[in-house]
Amino acid sequence: MQQKTGAQILVESLLKENVKIVFGLPGGQALPIFDAIHGSKLNFILTRHEQGAAHMADGYARSTGNPGVCIVTSGPGATNIVTGLGVAYMDSVPMVAITGQVATNVIGQDAFQEADTTGITRPVTKHNFLVKDVKCLAMTIKEAFYIATTGRPGPVLVDIPIDIQREVCEFTYPNKVEIRSYKPTYEGHHGQIKKTAEIINSSQRPVLYIGTGVVVSGAEREIVEISQKADIPVTNTLLAVGAYPYDTNLSLGMLGMHGTYCANKAIQAADVIIAVGARFDDRCTGKVCDFAKKAKIVHVDIDPTAISKVICVDIPVVGDAKTVLRAMLSLIDKKKRGEWLKTIDEWKAEHPLSYDRNDNELHPQYVVEKISELVQGEAIISTDVGQHQMWSAQYYKARHSRLFLTSGGLGAMGFGFPAGIGAKFGYPDKEVIVITGDGSFQMSMQEMAVVVSNDINIKVVILNNQYLGNVRQWQEMFYNKRYSHSCLARRKGCLEWCNSPDRGKCPVYIPDFVKWAESYGVLGMRVTCKKDVEPALKKMLEIKAPVVLDIRVEREENIFPMVPVGASLDDMLIRMNG
């Protein structure tokens, strides 16, 4: 039997879990771990901020489906990954985070860089562990990966005090893991599946509403089969962008606050809604009591707590999406629903997604549309949070799932760039484009050092409106255009009540993203007019190196359609004046 230190056990265990890449940043209480990593087979990516490490692990996990791993130190290292854990937790992303901790004999003494890491991260992890005995370490790592990747996935944190990292014990990695208190349900209840099939067979206006659960369980094929067999239109959540092909008449696009007119109309008119792996987020439902009032609701979800949490459902089916849908397929009748689909086509024609395509302004939607065209929806798009995120979700036609990475539930600005980097490490040969805003990008742009030092080819497209655009839009619509602290060009000396961008008089925007990119040895380009967009994007895609595009878009462009907060899906605004 081999004797190994806790740190070596950790590294060996990660290798046994088939971990290829780890993101992180060293620190005092994690030094034995980093010593064990040095010269090991683990590919360690040194980030410039721990938050970046967590988002990279997340982006890697979202794009590949394998758990993402990050290792950071105690105290500030651990607190810096909290946002990353929160993002992964809300969006059901499998992640394992390892944190160093002060020695067991000083825990609770306010030691240098001590934080109650398991306490702080409890509400943002699926589970966490504090390892107090080196003999339990290997099993804890095994359990951490098992918990992170099974059932409804999520982040799991393992906190390892420095003395445990140094202690020695015999190492064998367990083959099996069995947790008596944790047994996710995969098979759906047969009776419930039968009831669902019956209700679908007798329905006139059914709608499939699909979310991340479909992507996690790999049930995209089953959704296509069911929808085609029974002629059921499909709407997707933000996190399921790409999970259902756009180029069919059954695709409704995204629903909810910034969803399509036809998706929201269809939901409101439906007589049966089959929600699969979606959780009735408030951004999807609008005013809950007015949501799909005419519909019987079926909810297929692996997480029993997601069921009847927001909307009281008629038929709950607890189980894995793919397994449940497979079982359901043979019970569903082949059907044509000409009339229902005709109504939907009318809605599609009535208000398709649109912006002013004919003027000469540089609309941000145009940029996303062009990107989508040029890469034919095959590139991985990683977005930040805000207006650019919604335009990306609306206009990027991803060819399949796991191509659109975005922080949906937590909505954390600063996610996009590091998540894109993580995805690029997962798929080195795939085009990865980060679509970000000037506000979001400034929250994690230090990770450009990771791009350059690892020689990775990633593209950053900044839809720069010099505002925290979504905040500004809400201030324009609901706060009488009082642009309180949403202008990022603003400087001392600006008009106190400035509420309109005046290009001539506005101060020069900082930072100069082009010069900033150059300081990393990266090509930066600025685009200020519409006709230059396409050539710049083409050039960006031709270059086999990182590129930063600073695209100065129409400053006060708004996202439409829009369901204002608290309004029903029936009350969507198609444009500014209603």
Added chain:
Amino acid sequence: MRHMVSVLMENKFGVLARISTLFAARGFNIDSLSVSETEDPAISRMTIVVKSDGSILEQVTKQLNKLVDIIKVNDFTDCATIERGLALIKINMTKSCRDEIIGLIGMFRARIVDISQDSIVTEITGDENKIDAFMKVVMPYGIKETNRTGIVALTRGNTNKAK
């Protein structure tokens, strides 16, 4: 409405914190709580009494079930159960009312566990109502101090499972 939830869980550090965080994050005050090892030392049983709306409690019990260290959650609210709590009560006692107090203690089948010149400490077990009733009748004599345990409960007979 008063609800009683019985939770079987791994006997490990941190589990109590996970459970109390769940309640606290939703702004629920736990009225009574008791935790102890079961016949299997690796498993603890926790009995929680809270006041809440039924649908919210259903969500909370589901979320309790979701916690990795929790083995089983039973909502005892509508079950036939035996409930017991224990209270130690120190009552003011003057010579003149000594017999009266001892009489009350006898009637409630409480026990005297300590006695001094001016006070008496009594131990009473029973469900919440019985303990409340006893406290009410001794209140006029002056209660110096009390210490009550949380309620422990089991279902009757073969009704192992809650609804």
